[in-house]
Amino acid sequence: MPELELLRVDHAPALLAFERENRAYFAASVPDRGDSYFAYFDERHGALLAEQADGLCFFHLLVGDDGEVLGRVNLVDVEDGSAELGYRIAERAAGRGLATAAVREVCRLAATRYGVTTLRAVTTLDNTGSRTVLTRTGFVPTGEIPVDGRPGMGFVRSEPGTR
Template sequence: MSTPASATAPELQLLRPDHASALLSFEEANRAYFAASIPDRGDAYFRDFDARHRALLAEQAEGACYFHVLVGEGDEILGRINLVDVADGAAELGYRIAQKAAGRGLATRAVRQVCDLAATAYGLTRLRAATTHDNAGSHAVLTRTGFVPVGDVRLDGVPGTGYALTL
């Protein structure tokens, strides 16, 4: 018996100016979902989105950050995987996956891809990440991708775990 052809896997892309509209749609559609496990971005983020997007692209052009989007069919953004605060061969990893795409291994795959890019394209040697204690999905993604717990942290006042990965 043959299996049906699967949809094309989402593609990891470096953030570009033309991603703005789809990225805003992604953030708006998933705001409540994200706010259940991480601090909400706040109304100003959405109100000032275009200026924020331009600022992110400027930071990326300077090499201070690398912002990636996971693009699915129809150019729909299904996730974000970012490297921020790049300095001294290290960066902070952050990611979020759309509610409708969660549980399919996309975060794990995308984090692995960004870790490879961090080492090969961006010349980084260390990554940091953190997640709240109650975010089991993020703990699983970080562990699956080789991150090791390095201690307790607070994320906007919420207890969490810090992680590190040597590339």
């Protein structure tokens, strides 16, 4: 059974493999990270760990029994009891309920461990799977907004620890 783990230094190789293997799959629904993301991955990984140590962000990996990264669920811009939620699940792991379970767990952690009572999220309108995960985990639509030039929807979830 996959486990949710807070990002660590030793996750770097498996996380890089996850991002490389799923690059085209992710780019179909979210903006591509670009070649520089991969070229400077180690430096970026270190910067993420520093942000996490400062309590500005909390990065979680969904890790399989074999150590393979199956997904990410991140809380970014943590401030004044709110944060933005973002997530991505590997193509080969999609459709199995892993995103819903992982997002639900991060919502619980947000309230109980990180002191976050309001979460925001955005997705494109054509990303039905992402919209479904958000509504299943207690997010409510706040209105249409552009997401990198595409039609999108904003969502909010208050008091995440109560669902």
